[in-house]
Amino acid sequence: MVRLNLDAGNILSEKVHRIGVIALGSHLENHGPALPIDTDSKIASYIALEAALRTGARFLGVIYGAAEFPYVKHGIHMEPEELVEKELKPTLRKARRLLKLDAVVIVNAHGGNDLEDYMEDLMEELDLEIVWNSRMVEIEGPHAGSGELSAGLILGIADLGRLDECRPELYPEIGMIGLKEARESNREIDRAARTCEKEGINPDPVLGQRLLEDAVESAVRDIKNLLDLID
């Protein structure tokens, strides 16, 4: 049996090898003409990878698939139960077994992944400490709005040459301004839509950097807290 060099690399401590960081977003979701359909997965993956690089935690990649409320129709999504049972649970089970993990931080960057209430049972069934981190969704503001576009600008996935086409009458998903059913069904979405209507879409690299840094530092804090938790 090979003895691994657990003390090597930019690690917080040898225990950090037992903590995984996995990204969860959405790969198939319209974000207007200036951002790709997998914007949420790319933002989540950046945050998860950067947090792993800064702490030495295991980067576990990205989950395929995403959930969404039925009244939000801007992409291709699955039911939350299906995402948990068919994607998240088997992936975490395999990671725990193969990498001998004791804990995982799930970095979510898609507003429709309303999975926090599933975490308790998941921890129980997998005998795994799990932290659900949705910091980016909490701070970015409206869907495909200034916040997401600015983060996309920093990641190099935003096409500002198409900014003049970023009009809700052409792309109703922007700020969810044109998603009538979603706005009538969810006060949060309606509020975000009204903010977007008022403020417009303004790409700002300083805002983008600040949002991403805030989200990465949030995931780093979760990893540090888990280090104190696992013995």
Ligand SMILES: Nc1nc(N[C@@H]2O[C@H](COP(=O)(O)O)[C@@H](O)[C@H]2O)c(NC=O)c(=O)[nH]1
């Ligand atoms: N997709 C859903 N989003 C939201 N909320 C609003 O959208 C963004 C999330 O956009 P993403 O592209 O990152 O998914 C979020 O910041 C909110 O402004 C929902 N509303 C939740 O309360 C939702 O149900 N689905």
Ligand SMILES: [Fe+2]
């Ligand atoms: Fe999303």
